[in-house]
Amino acid sequence: SQQGEEDPQALSIQEGENATMNCSYKTSINNLQWYRQNSGRGLVHLILIRSNEREKHSGRLRVTLDTSKKSSSLLITASRAADTASYFCATDEIKAAGNKLTFGGGTRVLVKP
Amino acid sequence: DAGVIQSPRHEVTEMGQEVTLRCKPISGHNSLFWYRQTMMRGLELLIYFNNNVPIDDSGMPEDRFSAKMPNASFSTLKIQPSEPRDSAVYFCASSHRVGYGYTFGSGTRLTVV
Numbered sequence: 001s002q003q004g005e006e007d008p009q010a011l012s013i014q015e016g017e018n019a020t021m022n023c024s025y026k027t028s029i030n031n032l033q034w035y036r037q038n039s040g041r042g043l044v045h046l047i048l049i050r051s052n053e054r055e056k057h058s059g060r061l062r063v064t065l066d067t068s069k070k071s072s073s074l075l076i077t078a079s080r081a082a083d084t085a086s087y088f089c090a091t092d093e094i095k096a097a098g099n100k101l102t103f104g105g106g107t108r109v110l111v112k113p
Numbered sequence: 114d115a116g117v118i119q120s121p122r123h124e125v126t127e128m129g130q131e132v133t134l135r136c137k138p139i140s141g142h143n144s145l146f147w148y149r150q151t152m153m154r155g156l157e158l159l160i161y162f163n164n165n166v167p168i169d170d171s172g173m174p175e176d177r178f179s180a181k182m183p184n185a186s187f188s189t190l191k192i193q194p195s196e197p198r199d200s201a202v203y204f205c206a207s208s209h210r211v212g213y214g215y216t217f218g219s220g221t222r223l224t225v226v
Binding site: 031033041043044045048050088092099101102103105106 | 117144146148155156158161163168169204206208210212213214215216217218219220
């Protein structure tokens with residue numbers, strides 16, 4: 001089974017609104033990462049949050065991490081049509097050797113102009 | 114930097130044929146990963162290398178799949194013989210070192226008919 005499970009699976013919002021998606025995982029991690037994938041393209045790294053961090057910002061992105069609940073959230077503020085994509089969380093598990101990431105199933109975000 | 118380069122972008126082949134996918138990681142990145150993406154199974158890690166050495170190939174679905182990394186700037190994923198269920202998008206990604214994000218290539222869309 002997948003380590004990370006995103007919620008919701010799909011999200012539709014109007015341009016200018018905020019988009020929030022969540023990720024739950026099962027095992028202890030070194031860090032958690034969020035990626036974006038536009039249709040037909042490769043994944044793009046957005047942000048990495050380490051296990052000893054609780055919140056991180058990058059531009060319009062805000063990521064939180066709660067290791068006690070094994071969950072993370074990604075907030076996109078003031079969304080734009082160009083934010084339409086699938087968003088994946090990925091976990092770097094402590095028990096895994098090396099730099100191996102396990103990806104969740106993703107959240108499809110549609111931002112309507 | 115041209116990023117992670119994969120070739121070909123698209124491959125259509127007949128069942129039973131050999132397929133070779135190629136990847137050139139970012140110079141200086143010492144970890145390389147091969148993922149497969151399908152609608153049904155999402156993103157699956159097939160195999161990854163650290164410093165050209167295979168670390169974990171537990172995700173390789175069958176003996177029909179093999180991967181090599183003869184040097185730091187080149188890797189191949191080979192499927193022989195190919196089957197229709199191998200149809201998917203295959204991504205290569207590289208990473209600088211443990212605890213850093215991945216850079217993905219644009220993927221190879223494989224269709225086996």
